[in-house]
Amino acid sequence: MAEPILQITGLEKTYPGRGAAPPTRALENVDLDIRKGEIFALLGPNGAGKTTLIGAVCGLVRPTGGTIRAFGLDLAKDWRKVRSRIGLVPQEMAVDIFDTVERSINYSRGLFGRPADPARVEQILRSLSLWDKRDAELRMLSGGMKRRVLIAKALAHDPDLLFLDEPTAGVDVELRRDMWKQIDLLRDQGVTIILTTHYIEEAEEMADRVGVIDKGRILLVDDKDAMMKSLGRTEAQFALDVPLHSIPADIARDGLHLADNGMTLCFRGGDGAGGGRESVADIAQTLARLGIRYSAIDIRESSLEDIFVNLVNERPEIAA
Numbered sequence: 001m002a003e004p005i006l007q008i009t010g011l012e013k014t015y016p017g018r019g020a021a022p023p024t025r026a027l028e029n030v031d032l033d034i035r036k037g038e039i040f041a042l043l044g045p046n047g048a049g050k051t052t053l054i055g056a057v058c059g060l061v062r063p064t065g066g067t068i069r070a071f072g073l074d075l076a077k078d079w080r081k082v083r084s085r086i087g088l089v090p091q092e093m094a095v096d097i098f099d100t101v102e103r104s105i106n107y108s109r110g111l112f113g114r115p116a117d118p119a120r121v122e123q124i125l126r127s128l129s130l131w132d133k134r135d136a137e138l139r140m141l142s143g144g145m146k147r148r149v150l151i152a153k154a155l156a157h158d159p160d161l162l163f164l165d166e167p168t169a170g171v172d173v174e175l176r177r178d179m180w181k182q183i184d185l186l187r188d189q190g191v192t193i194i195l196t197t198h199y200i201e202e203a204e205e206m207a208d209r210v211g212v213i214d215k216g217r218i219l220l221v222d223d224k225d226a227m228m229k230s231l232g233r234t235e236a237q238f239a240l241d242v243p244l245h246s247i248p249a250d251i252a253r254d255g256l257h258l259a260d261n262g263m264t265l266c267f268r269g270g271d272g273a274g275g276g277r278e279s280v281a282d283i284a285q286t287l288a289r290l291g292i293r294y295s296a297i298d299i300r301e302s303s304l305e306d307i308f309v310n311l312v313n314e315r316p317e318i319a320a
């Protein structure tokens, strides 16, 4: 197999403690390979280490251990070459706010050694609906427009690897749609994309692979579809007409319990590949045969969000 576009091995980051605060081990022995051209979603709760991981690859955070290789180069040795091929859309703007939109995009392009290319810059600005604002000072822009500028700045030097840190947190629907259009376009151009998101449905829709990180450790990395198949579950709730005091032996199985004082029969099980639905059909038929009536069945397949929450919650605490 071709060498991954990004190869992270044994990455460690411990932030030193300040005053009475102890040091924080933000990344613990992180191994991660990113394939060329994929969209990889990194999911994790607040403080999991997502921004630290991105920061380490983008040179904003100095790792305390491990190695990072990108494009076949060692980041520690060929820092400039590697960084010139990486784009980063950070969570917040940390730029000269008196600059104009166009100047700041041109600056970003020049920063990574790309020759001036007004046509390309115009294309980027137009694709993000920023062309009309090109002469506006950044400080005059709305929050949403600032986010668009951050994306434009990250794209200005045509990176091969793009990081988006919480790209759609707090943005309006229109910007979110534009953002995903952009990401689709970039994917078609062969750009590799790594994003962190709290909107798990977006990862579900867009990502090829998903990694779950919690407390500085990677818990799981898998193809999204495979993950949803192997960890997905079917959930069903039967709203009973008359309460049951116990589960009849004929339908007894793992994942079945009563709730609402016996008024709801709940099932959770299956394999995310249809097995759960068969069980639900079987339960429904048996209830009918036993003359146990119900007014409704509420059935749903678990989402990536459920899988993520379960993974993070089920993880045993690591002894300090």
Ligand SMILES: Nc1ncnc2c1ncn2[C@@H]1O[C@H](COP(=O)(O)OP(=O)(O)OP(=O)(O)O)[C@@H](O)[C@H]1O
Pocket: 015, 016, 024, 025, 026, 044, 045, 046, 047, 048, 049, 050, 051, 052, 053
């Ligand atoms: N500069 C810093 N100094 C000390 N501790 C830090 C620093 N930056 C982050 N941390 C700590 O490192 C841990 C990981 O933080 P990080 O920002 O990487 O998490 P995250 O997954 O990006 O969280 P969020 O989803 O809230 O952005 C947290 O415990 C955080 O408090």
